[in-house]
Structure formats: structure tokens, C-alpha cells
Amino acid sequence: METTIAGKNIAVNDEGYLTDLNQWSREVAEAIAQEEGIQLTDDHMPVIEYLQEQYKNEVPLSIRKVGKSGVVDIKGFYALFPGGPLKKASRIAGIPKPASCI
Amino acid sequence: MKNVVILGAGTAGTMMSNHLAKRLNDEWNITIVDQRRIHHYQPGYLFIPFGTYTEEDIVKPIEKFIPERANFIQKPILKVDKDNDRVYLEDGEVLNYDVLVIATGTDIAPEEIDGMQGPHWHQSVFDFYTLDGAVKLHRALENFDGGHLVVNIAEMPIKCPVAPLEFTFLADAYFEQRGIRDKVKISFVTPMDGAFTKPIASAHLGHLLEDKGINVVPNFNIMSVDGEAKKITDYEGQEVDYDLLVAIPTNKGADYVERSGFGDDLNFIPTDKATLQSKVKENIFVIGDATNIPASKAGSVAHFEGEILLENVLRFIDGKKLKDEFDGHANCFIETGHGKALLIDFNYNHQPVTGTFPFPGVGPLNLLKESRMNHMGKMAFKWIYWNMLITGRHIPFVSPTMSEAGKNLEEEINA
Ligand SMILES: Cc1cc2nc3c(=O)[nH]c(=O)nc-3n(C[C@H](O)[C@H](O)[C@H](O)COP(=O)(O)OP(=O)(O)OC[C@H]3O[C@@H](n4cnc5c(N)ncnc54)[C@H](O)[C@@H]3O)c2cc1C
Numbered sequence: 001m002e003t004t005i006a007g008k009n010i011a012v013n014d015e016g017y018l019t020d021l022n023q024w025s026r027e028v029a030e031a032i033a034q035e036e037g038i039q040l041t042d043d044h045m046p047v048i049e050y051l052q053e054q055y056k057n058e059v060p061l062s063i064r065k066v067g068k069s070g071v072v073d074i075k076g077f078y079a080l081f082p083g084g085p086l087k088k089a090s091r092i093a094g095i096p097k098p099a100s101c102i
Numbered sequence: 103m104k105n106v107v108i109l110g111a112g113t114a115g116t117m118m119s120n121h122l123a124k125r126l127n128d129e130w131n132i133t134i135v136d137q138r139r140i141h142h143y144q145p146g147y148l149f150i151p152f153g154t155y156t157e158e159d160i161v162k163p164i165e166k167f168i169p170e171r172a173n174f175i176q177k178p179i180l181k182v183d184k185d186n187d188r189v190y191l192e193d194g195e196v197l198n199y200d201v202l203v204i205a206t207g208t209d210i211a212p213e214e215i216d217g218m219q220g221p222h223w224h225q226s227v228f229d230f231y232t233l234d235g236a237v238k239l240h241r242a243l244e245n246f247d248g249g250h251l252v253v254n255i256a257e258m259p260i261k262c263p264v265a266p267l268e269f270t271f272l273a274d275a276y277f278e279q280r281g282i283r284d285k286v287k288i289s290f291v292t293p294m295d296g297a298f299t300k301p302i303a304s305a306h307l308g309h310l311l312e313d314k315g316i317n318v319v320p321n322f323n324i325m326s327v328d329g330e331a332k333k334i335t336d337y338e339g340q341e342v343d344y345d346l347l348v349a350i351p352t353n354k355g356a357d358y359v360e361r362s363g364f365g366d367d368l369n370f371i372p373t374d375k376a377t378l379q380s381k382v383k384e385n386i387f388v389i390g391d392a393t394n395i396p397a398s399k400a401g402s403v404a405h406f407e408g409e410i411l412l413e414n415v416l417r418f419i420d421g422k423k424l425k426d427e428f429d430g431h432a433n434c435f436i437e438t439g440h441g442k443a444l445l446i447d448f449n450y451n452h453q454p455v456t457g458t459f460p461f462p463g464v465g466p467l468n469l470l471k472e473s474r475m476n477h478m479g480k481m482a483f484k485w486i487y488w489n490m491l492i493t494g495r496h497i498p499f500v501s502p503t504m505s506e507a508g509k510n511l512e513e514e515i516n517a
Contacts, residue, residue, distance in 0.1 A: 013301075014301060058375065058395075058396040059366070059394070060258050060259045060396065062257035062258055062293065062323075063257070063293065063323040063337060064214075064256075064257050064323070064352070065257070065367065065368075068367055074325075074337050075337075078337060078338060083338075084295075084321050086293075086323075087295060087321065097295065097299075098258065098293070098294060098299075099294060099299035099300060100258065100263045100264075100294060100298075100299045100300075101263050101264070101300070101398045101432065101434075101446070101448065101453075101454070102263070102264055102267075102298055102299070102300055102303045102307075102436070102446055102454055
């Protein structure tokens with residue numbers, strides 16, 4: 001379905017995750033972050049870029065993997081995206097939430 | 103003479119040795135290496151804790167399944183020297199290859215989680231992803247008369263991603279059969295946001311957990327195990343107490359991959375998801391759980407990959423363009439207890455949906471729906487595994503790429 005985020009028509013799924021990363025922009029990210037109760041800062045950006053990069057390379061993500069990335073440690077990741085960092089950060093980054101096959 | 107060397111004689115390696123033995127001409131030597139002497143039917147691990155299978159039911163000698171023209175070497179692999187096309191074994195033996203097929207799978211790495219492998223390992227903290235763990239867990243379950251059973255997934259990816267859920271369903275049925283279900287609390291603790299994460303599966307199957315009285319703890323990213331206090335803690339400080347912990351620890355590829363300098367941070371090998379050629383070097387191919395491709399790590403996937411990989415090894419030898427046809431096809435039965443099971447059939451592009459399999463509109467198997475017939479399919483898989491899958495035979499009516507016929511794919515539109 002389509003919804004309006006930051007004044008643009010954006011395709012999202014039932015849970016509000018972008019279905020096309022090409023529609024992502026910093027403004028879209030800021031608007032989604034606000035919905036998640038997060039004020040986006042420059043500190044969030046390297047993490048978001050890392051997640052997008054992994055997604056493009058089809059690497060499955062986990063909290064521990066992000067923690068070993070060298071971009072942010074696990075404590076820092078929770079501090080930037082409190083309450084479910086991978087889920088929230090994925091949504092803000094415009095990529096699907098971490099999932100299993102079923 | 104030219105050499106193809108296969109690393110690993112589990113599901114995928116054994117299967118490839120049979121495929122290649124049938125198709126390579128006499129110019130080729132086939133060598134296959136494994137540290138083990140015994141082949142394990144790993145899907146059987148699931149049933150050992152509940153006494154449905156014993157150890158003897160699921161093991162056979164590796165050599166029984168290796169074709170005559172292949173040479174089986176039972177030794178641990180030390181490393182691959184990709185620049186010189188050589189494999190070093192731990193005892194110093196060196197194997198030169200023209201083509202290398204890597205099939206060394208994945209194993210649990212409980213040492214990745216703080217405190218998991220302490221004195222409580224295989225006492226009150228168990229796994230069922232190894233034969234040893236499954237056998238010990240069987241004893242522990244027999245002596246379990248009540249309390250909190252916690253099943254925890256550490257992180258993805260894991261092999262057979264549905265096995266933890268199957269274990270949980272089977273535990274519910276097992277305690278019911280023993281007449282003590284009311285004395286056991288069962289919790290499913292997962293880093294994902296639910297036991298089912300795909301919208302269509304959640305919609306059709308979400309009720310199973312509630313029906314069976316299984317407590318789901320979502321978004322739990324395990325940081326440590328305190329074996330003394332019997333509790334697990336996640337990175338946010340959330341705690342879950344247990345009496346018996348069934349852990350699915352981090353899964354990693356083999357250590358020699360790291361020593362060879364070409365794995366990712368979990369020792370999975372960068373591989374082209376459609377051709378199965380490694381991104382390490384063009385004469386190295388990877389199959390089964392050892393790859394980093396975004397397909398499920400399952401025996402059925404290795405089977406579907408096998409037919410395409412065989413074709414690509416032959417094309418590579420002939421200097422032809424590789425076939426980029428692997429679509430991530432997976433086909434998995436999911437035990438739900440009480441003699442029933444589900445079946446899912448999906449690929450890179452389609453999530454599991456409802457329908458009939460393998461014959462559109464007929465079945466006899468149902469997709470994404472509990473049935474006794476599906477359970478019979480699951481139990482028949484053992485025979486198929488030993489007699490068709492690892493011997494590299496085609497399974498009738500099931501193509502390597504996913505068939506869209508008989509599937510209600512319109513369910514995906516809004517999901
Ligand atoms: C509990 C459980 C339930 C499962 N249920 C199902 C199911 O219902 N359906 C399904 O399709 N799949 C199921 N699977 C998954 C399936 O068993 C695996 O995906 C499959 O076996 C992968 O095959 P593989 O050849 O890649 O790896 P494996 O079969 O694991 O083989 C790897 C081989 O490499 C060898 N090796 C590793 N490192 C070295 C080294 N350094 N030196 C020498 N040898 C080495 C190992 O000894 C092993 O024999 C299940 C798995 C588990 C654990």
C-alpha cells in the first residue's frame with residue numbers, strides 16, 4: 001500500500017516498513033524515526049548506511065552482527081535506537097525487518 | 103588427470119560426489135574429505151529428545167554412500183590455499199585441485215554466548231543441533247517432572263530455522279502424553295518479533311501457539327547465560343528464568359574457512375546466489391549450509407542446489423557460461439505434534455503461502471496447514487534422504503526451482 005511520509009507517496013507494508021529502498025531519503029528516515037520516538041542525528045547515519053549496505057548484499061542481520069561491525073557496539077546501538085534497535089533501525093533505514101523463513 | 107576435491111561428506115558433499123561420479127569423464131579423479139566416519143541424518147536430531155528415534159536410527163557409515171570411483175579421506179581440513187589451488191589437511195597431507203566444491207556445512211558455536219558453555223552445559227543447558235546434545239537432552243527430558251522449559255534462538259541465521267518451533271510443539275505434545283503438561287510452562291524466546299515472522303504464515307498459524315499454551319517472548323537478544331541462577335539475560339537487561347534451557351546457539355561455518363581467509367564474520371562463504379560459484383575464486387563452488395546465500399539452510403535446499411551445481415561444474419570445466427537458475431527453493435515439513443505437520447514450499451521471491459503440493463489442486467500434501475498426511479511426509483523424508491537425496495537421485499514431481507502452480511500466491515499481494 002501507499003502512504004504519505006514527509007510529504008511524499010511511499011510504498012510500505014502492513015507494518016510500515018518501506019517496500020522499495022529507492023524511495024528512502026533522509027527526510028523519510030526522520031519522519032519514521034519520529035514515529036518511533038527517536039530524534040534522528042548524524043550519529044544515527046553511519047549505522048543506517050551500514051544496515052542498508054548489508055541489506056543490498058543480502059546479508060542477514062542480527063544485533064550481534066551489528067555489534068561486531070565496527071560501526072557501533074551493541075551498547076551504542078541500543079542507545080541510538082532504544083527498545084528493539086534492529087527492528088526500529090531497519091524501519092528507519094527503509095529495509096525489511098529481520099525475519100525467519102516462516 | 104584432473105582433480106575435483108569435495109570438502110565435507112554430509113548431505114551436500116555426499117550428494118555431489120554421486121552426481122559428479124555419474125557425469126565426469128575418466129580424466130577426472132574425485133576426492134571427498136570429512137573428519138567424520140559416520141553420516142548423521144540431522145533432521146532426526148529433532149526426534150531423539152522425545153524418544154521417537156534413538157541414535158542407531160539416524161546414523162550410517164559415510165563410506166556406504168560414496169561412489170566407488172571417488173576416494174574418501176577421513177581427516178580434518180586445516181585450510182585452503184586458494185591462490186595455489188591446494189587443500190591442506192591437518193596431518194600435513196596436501197590435495198591439489200582443479201575444481202573445489204565446498205560442503206562443510208555449519209555447526210553450533212555455544213562459546214559465542216557468555217556463560218553458555220560453563221559447568222551447566224549439557225546439565226541444565228542443552229542443544230539438540232548435535233547428536234550428543236540431542237541424546238543428553240533426551241535423558242534430561244525423561245527426568246523432567248515439571249518447571250519452566252525455555253527454548254531460545256540466539257541469532258539468525260541458523261540451519262533449519264523451523265526446528266526450534268517444531269521442538270517446542272513436540273515438547274508440548276510430549277508432556278501432555280506424560281500427563282504432566284499442567285506442571286510445565288513452555289516459553290519460546292526469540293530475537294525476532296514473534297514465533298512466526300512472515301505475514302501469511304502468522305495469519306494462518308499464529309493461533310497454534312495460543313492453542314498449545316506456549317508463551318512467546320519476542321525481541322530477546324541473548325547476551326549471557328547464568329547457569330548458577332538459571333536465567334538468561336538480553337542486551338536490554340530483560341531476564342528469563344528457566345529450569346531447563348534448550349539453546350539454539352549462534353551457528354557458524356567451519357573454522358578452516360577463517361584460516362583460509364575467505365569467510366564472513368560467521369565463516370560463511372560468499373557465494374553467487376543463482377550460480378553457486380563462490381565469490382572467492384572461479385574454480386571454487388559452494389553448496390549447502392556453508393554458503394552465505396539468502397536461502398534457508400536445509401537439506402532440501404542442498405538437494406535443489408545440487409542439480410544446478412552439477413550443471414555449473416560441468417559448464418565451468420567446458421568453459422561455458424554458468425546457469426544462473428537457483429531460485430532459493432526450499433521445501434520443509436514442520437512437525438506440530440500429535441501426529442500432524444505443516445508443509446512449506448518457498449523461494450527467494452515468494453514467502454510460504456497456502457495451497458496443495460506437489461499436484462496443483464490435488465495434493466496430497468497441504469501447504470501451510472496442519473495435516474496427518476504432512477506428518478507422514480515428514481517421517482518418509484528419512485527414507486528419501488538415505489535412498490534418494492544423498493545418492494543424488496531426482497525426486498519425482500519436485501523440480502529444483504519452485505513451482506507456482508497449486509499455490510495461492512495472491513495471498514502475498516497485501517502481505
Ligand atoms: C535439528 C535439525 C533438524 C533439521 N531438520 C531438517 C528437515 O526437516 N529438513 C531439511 O531439509 N533439513 C533439516 N535440517 C538441516 C539439514 O540437516 C542441513 O541443512 C544439511 O545437513 C546441510 O548439509 P551440508 O552438507 O551443507 O552440511 P552437513 O550435512 O552438516 O555436512 C557438513 C560436513 O562437513 C564436515 N566438516 C566440517 N568441517 C570440517 C573440517 N574442518 N574437516 C573435515 N570435515 C569437516 C562435517 O563433519 C560434516 O560431515 C535439520 C538440521 C537440524 C540440526
